[in-house]
Amino acid sequence: MILALETSCDETAAAVVTDDGRLVSSVVSSQAGLHARYGGVVPEVASRRHLELVTPVVREALAEAGLALEEVERVAVTQGPGLVGALLVGLSAAKAIAWSRRLPLVPIDHLEGHVASLALQPDSVEPPFCCLLASGGHTLLLAVRAYGRTERLGTTLDDAAGEAFDKGARLLGLGYPGGAEIDRLAREGDPEAFPFPVARVPGLDFSFSGLKTALLYTVRDLGEAEAERRRADLAASYQQAIVRALAGRLRQAAERTGLERLAVVGGVAANSALRAALPEARFAPLALCTDNAAMIGSAARFVEALPYPRYLALDAYASLA
Ligand code: KG4
Numbered sequence: 056m057i058l059a060l061e062t063s064c065d066e067t068a069a070a071v072v073t074d075d076g077r078l079v080s081s082v083v084s085s086q087a088g089l090h091a092r093y094g095g096v097v098p099e100v101a102s103r104r105h106l107e108l109v110t111p112v113v114r115e116a117l118a119e120a121g122l123a124l125e126e127v128e129r130v131a132v133t134q135g136p137g138l139v140g141a142l143l144v145g146l147s148a149a150k151a152i153a154w155s156r157r158l159p160l161v162p163i164d165h166l167e168g169h170v171a172s173l174a175l176q177p178d179s180v181e182p183p184f185c186c187l188l189a190s191g192g193h194t195l196l197l198a199v200r201a202y203g204r205t206e207r208l209g210t211t212l213d214d215a216a217g218e219a220f221d222k223g224a225r226l227l228g229l230g231y232p233g234g235a236e237i238d239r240l241a242r243e244g245d246p247e248a249f250p251f252p253v254a255r256v257p258g259l260d261f262s263f264s265g266l267k268t269a270l271l272y273t274v275r276d277l278g279e280a281e282a283e284r285r286r287a288d289l290a291a292s293y294q295q296a297i298v299r300a301l302a303g304r305l306r307q308a309a310e311r312t313g314l315e316r317l318a319v320v321g322g323v324a325a326n327s328a329l330r331a332a333l334p335e336a337r338f339a340p341l342a343l344c345t346d347n348a349a350m351i352g353s354a355a356r357f358v359e360a361l362p363y364p365r366y367l368a369l370d371a372y373a374s375l376a
């Protein structure tokens with residue numbers, strides 16, 4: 056039994072996963088409401104909230120699993136990348152739990168965690184496959200040779216795809232986080248109404264900052280009243296430009312690597328237009344697209360555990376290795 060913790064951004068999460076990849080329980084406490092009025096995550100506010108929530112969330116994950124702390128055999132935790140203050144809360148809690156019973160601890164890379172959201176039973180995706188990881192912080196194309204063994208093929212040169220959704224949502228006067236709001240509003244709009252550009256970037260990289268500027272100018276040119284009236288069309292067209300960029304690049308990556316299987320993970324994998332645009336791809340289960348600890352527990356099955364007391368000096372890291 057693996058007890059996993061995730062606190063890299065604004066979700067406090069704990070989960071219990073078995074060694075053979077069954078998800079026993081998963082608890083996610085989102086702080087989104089707390090940060091909404093600032094239009095984005097405030098790191099210090101996030102750390103303090105994690106501190107309040109981490110113990111009750113762990114207790115709830117254990118209770119849901121019907122498991123006593125004594126029955127936990129390994130502790131897994133996100134080490135990075137993410138907000139350092141936020142990561143440290145989860146890392147310290149995980150160390151304390153592991154230390155108290157001299158259990159081994161498995162430090163997990165958040166991005167490997169997202170990939171491992173595909174590795175849970177009963178519908179796990181067998182490597183090798185070509186994987187698009189699109190979240191609020193990252194947009195990566197990966198060749199997954201085996202779980203825990205990924206090769207980076209491309210990344211974004213500026214904004215992440217989820218960030219593009221969030222910034223677009225803000226320009227359209229929608230709430231934070233904006234991805235799901237755009238997704239919802241776009242269903243009532245015409246994706247062909249506005250011809251937003253898909254950036255031409257060499258290789259397998261992405262760029263979304265030009266798209267965001269195009270939306271800004273379009274909204275400005277329309278004027279407030281007209282932009283408000285056509286909000287659904289703007290959302291649908293903007294979303295379509297992001298989806299085209301993501302789906303197009305994933306297919307190119309598959310062609311270049313010769314990897315036939317396609318997969319999509321991360322918060323943006325929840326997007327309904329992206330799911331519709333890639334019918335041949337496997338998507339992470341909806342509940343495991345945005346940040347959660349189940350994927351961290353899943354990833355722990357493929358990473359060597361550190362025995363007590365080696366992990367006590369472990370530090371968090373903020374950015375991509
Ligand atoms: O993976 P995640 O929870 O956090 C990071 O590791 O960054 O991803 C959060 C991102 C946010 O930018 C959010 O707007 C986006 O995922 N997102 C969506 C949808 N649901 C969440 N973007 C598009 N469509 C959605 N349905």
Ligand code: ZN
Pocket residue numbers: 165169190191321322345346
């Ligand atoms: Zn994430």
